[in-house]
Amino acid sequence: MTLKDTLEETYAALSANKVRSGLTVLGIVIGISSVIALVSIGQGAQSSVSASIQSIGSNLLIVMPGSQRGPGFQASAGRGSAKTLTQGDADAIASTVSSVQSVASEITGRYQVTAAGTNTNTTVDGVSSSYPQVRNVQVDEGSFISDEQNQSLAKVAVLGPTTVSDLFATGTEAVGQTIRIKGMEFKVIGTTVSKGGSGFSNQDDIIYIPVQTAARFLSGDSHLSTIDIQATDANSMTQVQTDATTLLSTRHNIASGASADFSILNQADILATASSVTQTFTILLGAVAGISLLVGGIGIMNMMLTTVTERTREIGLRKAIGAKKSDINRQFLIEAVTLTLIGGTIGVALGSGISLLVSALGVVQTSLSFSSIALAFGVSAAIGIAFGYYPAQRAATLNPIDALRYE
Amino acid sequence: MIEIKDITKTYGSGDTAFQALKGVSFTIDDGEFVAIMGPSGSGKSTTMHILGCLDTPTSGTYLLDGKDVSTMDDEELADIRKDKIGFVFQSFNLLPRTTVLRNVMLPLIYAGVGEEERERRATESLLAAGLSETHFMHKSNELSGGQIQRVAIARALVNDPSLVLADEPTGNLDTKTGEIVLGTFQKLNQEHGRTIVLITHEPDIAQHAKRIITVRDGLVVSDINHNQRIAPHHDA
Numbered sequence: 001m002t003l004k005d006t007l008e009e010t011y012a013a014l015s016a017n018k019v020r021s022g023l024t025v026l027g028i029v030i031g032i033s034s035v036i037a038l039v040s041i042g043q044g045a046q047s048s049v050s051a052s053i054q055s056i057g058s059n060l061l062i063v064m065p066g067s068q069r070g071p072g073f074q075a076s077a078g079r080g081s082a083k084t085l086t087q088g089d090a091d092a093i094a095s096t097v098s099s100v101q102s103v104a105s106e107i108t109g110r111y112q113v114t115a116a117g118t119n120t121n122t123t124v125d126g127v128s129s130s131y132p133q134v135r136n137v138q139v140d141e142g143s144f145i146s147d148e149q150n151q152s153l154a155k156v157a158v159l160g161p162t163t164v165s166d167l168f169a170t171g172t173e174a175v176g177q178t179i180r181i182k183g184m185e186f187k188v189i190g191t192t193v194s195k196g197g198s199g200f201s202n203q204d205d206i207i208y209i210p211v212q213t214a215a216r217f218l219s220g221d222s223h224l225s226t227i228d229i230q231a232t233d234a235n236s237m238t239q240v241q242t243d244a245t246t247l248l249s250t251r252h253n254i255a256s257g258a259s260a261d262f263s264i265l266n267q268a269d270i271l272a273t274a275s276s277v278t279q280t281f282t283i284l285l286g287a288v289a290g291i292s293l294l295v296g297g298i299g300i301m302n303m304m305l306t307t308v309t310e311r312t313r314e315i316g317l318r319k320a321i322g323a324k325k326s327d328i329n330r331q332f333l334i335e336a337v338t339l340t341l342i343g344g345t346i347g348v349a350l351g352s353g354i355s356l357l358v359s360a361l362g363v364v365q366t367s368l369s370f371s372s373i374a375l376a377f378g379v380s381a382a383i384g385i386a387f388g389y390y391p392a393q394r395a396a397t398l399n400p401i402d403a404l405r406y407e
Numbered sequence: 408m409i410e411i412k413d414i415t416k417t418y419g420s421g422d423t424a425f426q427a428l429k430g431v432s433f434t435i436d437d438g439e440f441v442a443i444m445g446p447s448g449s450g451k452s453t454t455m456h457i458l459g460c461l462d463t464p465t466s467g468t469y470l471l472d473g474k475d476v477s478t479m480d481d482e483e484l485a486d487i488r489k490d491k492i493g494f495v496f497q498s499f500n501l502l503p504r505t506t507v508l509r510n511v512m513l514p515l516i517y518a519g520v521g522e523e524e525r526e527r528r529a530t531e532s533l534l535a536a537g538l539s540e541t542h543f544m545h546k547s548n549e550l551s552g553g554q555i556q557r558v559a560i561a562r563a564l565v566n567d568p569s570l571v572l573a574d575e576p577t578g579n580l581d582t583k584t585g586e587i588v589l590g591t592f593q594k595l596n597q598e599h600g601r602t603i604v605l606i607t608h609e610p611d612i613a614q615h616a617k618r619i620i621t622v623r624d625g626l627v628v629s630d631i632n633h634n635q636r637i638a639p640h641h642d643a
Contacts, residue, residue, distance in 0.1 A: 005516045016504055314502060320461060321514040321562070322489025324482055400461050404496065 001327055010335050013307075021339060024303040028343025028383070029350060031293030032376045036351025036368070038289045041358060042282030044366035049274045053267065055195050055203070057135045059101070059234055060267040061241055063089075063227040063248070083223035084261040087211075089248055090128075090227045097229075097243045099236035104131040106226040107214040113207060115167040115179040122163055123206045124181055126214020134230045137208075142175040142190030150210040155217070157186040161194045162205040181207065184217055234268070241266055296343065297383035304336050304391035308398075315395050316403025329396035336388020337381060344380030348373050409435040409458065409570065409602075414467035414477075415625075416453050427453040428464070429625035435604065437569070440596040442605040442616035450625040452574075455606045459492055459572045460484045472569050489518050493563025497575040500559040501547035507533065508543045511562045518566060528565055535599065536561035537591050553584035560591055564601070571595070574606045589615045 014021045065084040087105055094103040107126035112119060129147045131137065137144075139158070149156055157179060159167070164174045177188045186209060195203040215222045231240040241264050254260050308315070315328055352373070355366040416428040427450045435441050445451040456462035457469060460476055463484070469477040476487055488494075493514075501510045508529055515525035533543060536557045547555065556576055563571050573592065577585035593615060595601040605616055613619045617633040 001517055001519065012502075012505060317496070317500070317502070318513070318517075319485065320459070320488060320494045320496075322485055322517045322566070324485045324517075327517060401456050404461075 001330075006331060006334055009331055010338050013311075013331075013335055014338065020303060020306075024299050024339055025343040025346065027296035027299035028293070028340050028380055029296075029347040031289070031296035032344050032347025032380055033349075033351035033354060034289040034292050035286060035376050035379075036348060036372055037354040037358070037366075038285035039282060039372045040351070040355040040366040040368045041364055042278065042285045043369065043372075044355075044359070044364045046275060046278035046282060047367055048365050049278050050271060053271050053274055055136055057228065057230060057267070059231040059237055060134065061229040061231065061237065061244065062265040062267075063093075063229065063244065064263050064265065065223070065225065065261065066263060083221065084252065085224040085227055087222060087224060089251060090224065092247060092251060093227065093229060093244050096247060097240055099232045099240055101230040101232045102130045102134050103230070104128050104134040104228040105211050105224045106131070106228065107211055107219050107223075108225040109214070109218055111182045111218065113163070113167065113179055113181050115177060118167050120163065120166040122166070124214065124218065125206055125208050126211040126218065127208050128211050131208070131228070134228045137195070138193040140191045140193045142188070144190055145208060145210045150212045153213045153216055154210055155184060155186045155213060156189045156210065157181070158190040158192060158208040159188055160192050160204040160206040160208075162202055163207055164191055166205070179207075181209070182218060237266060237268055293379065293383065297340075297387045300336055300339055300384065301387035301391060303339075304332060304388055305394070307335070308332065308391050308395040311395075312398060312403050312406040315398050316400045316406065319398070319400035320404065325396040328398075329392045332392035332395045333385065333388045336392065337384035340380045340384030340388075341377075344377050347380065348376060351376070408437055408470075408472055410468075410470040411457070412468045412470075414454075414457060414464040414469065416450075416457065416462070417465045427625055428457075430467070431622070431625070431627055432467075433620055433627060433630060435570075435602065437602050438596070438600045440593070440603045440605070440615075440617045442607060442613035442619045443622060444607055444610065444613040444619055445622035446608055449622045451606055451608070451622045453625075454622060455572060455574055455604075458570070458604060459494060460487045489514060490566065491569040493566065493568040493571045495556065495559045495563050495571065495573040495576045497578040501555055501562075503548050504546055506544050506546060507538070507550070507558050510547055510558055511565050514562060514566045525565075529561070532561040532565040533558070535564060535595065537587075537594075551584070552580050553587055556580065556584075556588045557591055560588070560595070564595070569602060571601055571603045572606070573603065575608070576605070577607075577612055585612070 063085065090103050090105040094100060105128050109124055110121060111124050112121050113124070127145065128150060129145055132139065132144050140161070142158070144158055145156060148154075159174055159179075167179060168174050168177065174188050174191050179186050179188060192204075192208075209218075211224075229240060229244060231237045245260070245264055248262055249256070249260060252261055318328060352368055355368050358364055359366045411434075412432045414428055414431045415426065418425045418427060431450070431454060443451050443454055453462070457464050460471070460479075461484070463479065464477050467477065468475055471487065471491060476484065479487065502513070508526070511529040511533055512525045515528060520528070530540075530543070534540075538554065538557055538561060542550065542554065547558065550558065559576075560571075560573075563573075571592075576592075577588055580588060589612065592603050592605065596603050596617075603616075605612070607613050619629070619631050620627055621629040
């Protein structure tokens with residue numbers, strides 16, 4: 001029996017009961033499409049989390065006051081509440097630790113900000129001039145804070161896009177305006193490009209001012225809330241972290257083994273933790289979808305078993321006129337595989353569609369990978385064979401006499 | 408040429424064993440038209456299954472065209488059915504929702520005959536079985552009972568078998584249509600020299616054959632040729 005003949009027989013058999021074939025295919029469609037859609041959403045979430053961690057800077061180490069804490073959910077004494085870091089620490093790191101590209105110091109606080117009748121409560125970040133490079137901030141209009149402005153304790157501010165829209169009416173030119181922070185007048189000299197919100201914090205709802213100005217007029221002391229260190233490349237990050245830890249321990253007179261009064265967070269560690277979380281999430285989604293695929297497969301088996309029972313006499317007839325076991329076996333197997341492949345094709349299309357729709361609606365930027373499509377397709381073919389095998393075997397081993405007598 | 412010798416068939420084993428055939432022997436030459444007759448339970452169906460290579464005997468030999476088929480396995484029997492035997496059943500003879508032509512071509516599809524060749528041979532068989540070409544593309548469920556049986560006959564002939572085996576072919580037909588179908592068998596036998604074995608429990612139907620083998624309780628009780636059959640013969 002040639003392939004063409006087999007396919008003709010398959011078409012005739014499947015189109016004989018279109019509703020049932022359709023419903024069986026639907027089971028596979030739902031299974032395959034949910035695998036593709038959910039895995040692409042999971043992978044999309046994974047890459048968007050990675051991207052937002054990358055957006056805080058590259059090859060970044062963040063030194064924070066307070067005791068050592070790892071990435072993840074731990075009780076924290078509050079970032080910036082401990083006062084242990086100084087500008088001297090930042091300068092020492094910049095001058096003595098090797099493989100350091102740049103160091104930025106920050107003094108962060110939340111203050112009430114007003115401008116021409118509007119007001120908002122936002123993060124005011126006192127930063128040094130190297131901050132844009134270290135933390136990957138881009139200036140949209142105007143300019144960023146300079147070293148001179150830092151030294152002269154200039155009351156100038158650079159606004160994040162969210163703060164701009166909070167404080168000024170749409171269309172208003174922010175640069176050149178005056179805002180009040182904690183009652184003091186600051187001149188807006190620039191705005192930054194949006195970085196997007198990431199989870200709990202909105203990186204765009206922020207005001208940058210010179211770090212010295214912040215120390216003098218806002219916090220009232222010279223303790224830093226963060227020192228950002230940018231390593232020259234990804235490979236030197238561990239070395240920079242070790243060297244900076246040693247340096248700061250010495251400067252802070254901390255004996256080796258004692259609990260440090262600062263902590264250094266490595267961007268690579270954050271990324272690794274976040275990836276492992278989102279990966280678990282993706283696996284979970286995939287597993288749920290996989291179950292629906294399995295149910296779809298059982299649907300195929302159920303239909304094929306019903307078909308074998310219904311077509312017992314037909315099988316007997318085919319055998320009587322010379323069909324061999326292998327002919328019958330192949331015919332039923334191909335029917336099952338055809339059903340799953342049709343379901344697989346529609347499922348891939350539907351799943352990709354859902355994934356693109358989710359992207360288009362802006363919920364999550366999904367990432368549709370060829371490998372997940374190929375996998376889903378392979379799985380659907382495998383399901384056809386696995387769940388079609390038993391019914392086909394049952395059909396093939398029917399005794400022609402019993403089959404012909406079957407009522 | 409069919410030679411069966413001391414064929415027995417036992418179903419089950421031990422206490423529940425049932426001997427359907429208790430030693431049946433006969434020979435059917437090429438070109439004969441034989442009716443195997445007997446009431447239900449006589450063993451005629453079992454005889455038919457063995458003749459049709461759907462089943463193998465428990466003991467005894469069955470030579471089909473000189474080949475011993477009584478000890479063959481399933482796969483070999485399938486080959487024999489494909490090449491040497493054409494079946495006409497009482498009911499469920501054709502694939503539903505399938506055209507007449509494709510139904511007739513089915514044995515050739517399994518035999519791996521090429522498309523053009525099988526269409527030619529199917530057409531030939533259908534015409535020989537008395538079907539007109541207007542019906543060729545009809546679906547099998549659009550046909551009358553008589554037409555269905557003639558399509559089935561055409562299908563039985565299409566692989567040029569050594570033996571056409573008809574199991575109660577008129578069982579589901581009215582008398583008039585039954586006559587037409589039986590006429591088709593007679594014509595095929597007389598004009599084309601086909602070997603036909605008709606299985607029936609009705610003496611009237613059996614009369615259409617040239618030779619009647621009567622089976623009862625698993626044994627052949629009479630074997631009469633047309634020439635000798637002046638008066639209907641009934642063995643006790």
